[in-house]
Amino acid sequence: MAKNITLYEALASRGITRRGFMKFCAATASMMALPPGAAAAIAETLGKTLRPSVIWLSFQECTGCTESLTRADSPSVEQLIFDFISLDYHHTLQAAAGHAAEEAREHAMTMGGHLVLVDGSIPTLAGGLHSTIAGITNLQMLQETVENASAVVSIGTCAAFGGLPAAKPNPTQAKSVQELMDEGLIARKPLINVPGCPPIPSVIAGVLAHYLTFGVPELDKLGRPKVFFGDSIHDRCYRRPFYDQGKFAKTFDDEGARKGWCLFELGCKGPTTFNACATTKWNQGTSFPIEAGHGCIGCSEPSFWDAGSFYKALSQPTEPLDLAAGAVVAGAAIGVGASIANRAKKNAAKSQHETATLKDLEK
Amino acid sequence: MSGLADIAIVTADALAGATPAIDALLTELIQHVERLKKTGESTSIDLRALLSQPEIEHLKATLGQGEIQASLQAFGPSSINETRVPGVWFVEHRNAEYQTIAELLMVTLCPDILFTPVENLSESRSLLAGLITNNEGE
Numbered sequence A: 001m002a003k004n005i006t007l008y009e010a011l012a013s014r015g016i017t018r019r020g021f022m023k024f025c026a027a028t029a030s031m032m033a034l035p036p037g038a039a040a041a042i043a044e045t046l047g048k049t050l051r052p053s054v055i056w057l058s059f060q061e062c063t064g065c066t067e068s069l070t071r072a073d074s075p076s077v078e079q080l081i082f083d084f085i086s087l088d089y090h091h092t093l094q095a096a097a098g099h100a101a102e103e104a105r106e107h108a109m110t111m112g113g114h115l116v117l118v119d120g121s122i123p124t125l126a127g128g129l130h131s132t133i134a135g136i137t138n139l140q141m142l143q144e145t146v147e148n149a150s151a152v153v154s155i156g157t158c159a160a161f162g163g164l165p166a167a168k169p170n171p172t173q174a175k176s177v178q179e180l181m182d183e184g185l186i187a188r189k190p191l192i193n194v195p196g197c198p199p200i201p202s203v204i205a206g207v208l209a210h211y212l213t214f215g216v217p218e219l220d221k222l223g224r225p226k227v228f229f230g231d232s233i234h235d236r237c238y239r240r241p242f243y244d245q246g247k248f249a250k251t252f253d254d255e256g257a258r259k260g261w262c263l264f265e266l267g268c269k270g271p272t273t274f275n276a277c278a279t280t281k282w283n284q285g286t287s288f289p290i291e292a293g294h295g296c297i298g299c300s301e302p303s304f305w306d307a308g309s310f311y312k313a314l315s316q317p318t319e320p321l322d323l324a325a326g327a328v329v330a331g332a333a334i335g336v337g338a339s340i341a342n343r344a345k346k347n348a349a350k351s352q353h354e355t356a357t358l359k360d361l362e363k
Numbered sequence B: 001m002s003g004l005a006d007i008a009i010v011t012a013d014a015l016a017g018a019t020p021a022i023d024a025l026l027t028e029l030i031q032h033v034e035r036l037k038k039t040g041e042s043t044s045i046d047l048r049a050l051l052s053q054p055e056i057e058h059l060k061a062t063l064g065q066g067e068i069q070a071s072l073q074a075f076g077p078s079s080i081n082e083t084r085v086p087g088v089w090f091v092e093h094r095n096a097e098y099q100t101i102a103e104l105l106m107v108t109l110c111p112d113i114l115f116t117p118v119e120n121l122s123e124s125r126s127l128l129a130g131l132i133t134n135n136e137g138e
Helices: A007-013 A018-031 A038-046 A064-070 A077-084 A098-111 A138-146 A157-161 A177-182 A201-214 A240-244 A325-351 A358-362 B020-039 B053-063 B118-131
Strands: A053-058 A086-090 A115-119 A151-155 A191-194 B043-046 B069-073 B077-082 B088-094 B100-107
Touching: A007 A018, A007 A038, A007 A077, A018 A038, A018 A201, A018 B088, A018 B100, A038 A201, A053 A098, A053 A138, A064 A201, A077 A201, A086 A098, A098 A138, A115 A138, A115 A157, A138 A177, A151 A157, A151 A177, A151 A201, A157 A177, A157 A191, A177 A191, A191 A201, B020 B043, B020 B053, B020 B100, B053 B088
Parallel strands: A053 A086, A053 A115, A115 A151, A151 A191
Antiparallel strands: B043 B100, B069 B077, B077 B088, B088 B100
C-alpha cells in the first residue's frame, strides 16, 4: 500500500463505501471511548491522514503483546487500523531478515517523524549486553530509533513499567521506556503507556487511532490514556453490586462462586487495577477473566508480579464511595477479617512448608 | 460446552431487568427529545460505554419497535430501527463476522447514515447512463 494515500482511500480500495467509512468511524469512536458525536471529527481527520511510518521494537518480551493484536480471527476495526499504518519494522512479523531488516528500520528512521512502538523492557546491566539484536544492544537500538521519532508508545506492562523481566531480583536490571527517558538514557518524546499482560487489542488500536486523529490522548499519572485506564476494573465490574451487598465467594467452587458473587476475598485486584477489561472485554467482546470466574490479577499496574499472591485478598475494600457509613465499616471489617484469615492460612502453609529440590521438580 | 451459559456460574444475566442506570438514561432521553424539538439538534449515546449487555437488551425491549426498520450492508450489516418513541432510534453496527462493533441510541429525525452520501452522487449519472438501453445520444 502506498504511503501517500489517506485512510479513507485505503478503505475504499478494499471496497468499503462512504457509509461503511462512517460506520467504521462510529465504531472507532466507540472503541476510543469517545462520544458518538466525535465520529464526524474522526471521519474528517482520517479522511485526510496519510499513512504514518511505524517502527515496532521488541526487547525483553514474550511476544504476547504482538499475539494479542494479530490473533484476532476476523476483519475487525483494530485490524483495519493496524493494516493502515506503514509498519516498516517488526522483526517478528516482517518478511525481511538480517541486514535487509535493519536497513528498513534505518531508512524509516532517517525520514524522521515516525511513531515508535515498544514491547518488552530494556536490560541495562553490563551496558545492556543481556539482550542484543543485529549486534547492538536493545538500549542502543532504542536510543537511535527514538532520536527523531514523533512519539513513543509502550505496548504492554514490560515496556510501560518493566513487567516480568524487572520482577525481583531483576537480574538484567530491566527498565521501562519511561525510566530510560527520566534518566536521560534516551531522548524525551511524547510517551503513551498501554500496559497489560497482554494489553487489550482494541485498546492498542484505539490508542493508535487516537494518535492519528487527535494526537496524544489525555494521560493519567502513570502515562496511561484516561479513556481506557480512567476507571478501575472494580468500578465497571458487573459483580460490583454483590460487593456492595457484602456477598463474596469464599472458594472457587462454593455457592457464592456459582452465584457469581464478588471475588474480592479470593484475591481479585479489581479495586486497585485500572484497565478497560470490564467494558471492552476480550475475544471480540466475549468476556473477561472475572466473568470466567477468576479474579483480576492486576496486570496493567506497575510491579504486579511482585505485589504478593494473586489469591491473597487486598487488605481492605477500597473506595466504597457509594456506600452508607455503616456499610463502609462492615466492608472494612470484612477486609480486615479476610486479611487475618489469609495471614492464618499463610502461617499454616509456612509451618508445613518443605523446600522444593530440583529432584522434586523433575518428578 | 457451547458457551458461557453452560458454565456453572451466574454471569451478567443476574442483573437483567430495570436498573437505576436505565432509568437515568430514559430521563436523559427526555431532555434530548426536548432539545431536538426546540433546536433540531441530534444526539447519539454509546450504549456499550454506559450499560451492560443485559441492560441494553432490557432497554431495547422497553423502547420497543416503531414504524421504521432499516438494514444497511456496508463493512458488515447494520440495523437502524426507530423505537416506538418517535425520534429515538436504536442503531446496531456489526462487522462482516456479525460481531457487534457499536450500539448507539440516537435522538434524531433521521440517522445521518441513511442519507445518500453526497460524494456518491458523482457516480449516479454514469450508472444511470449505463442503464439506458439506447444511449447513443450520450
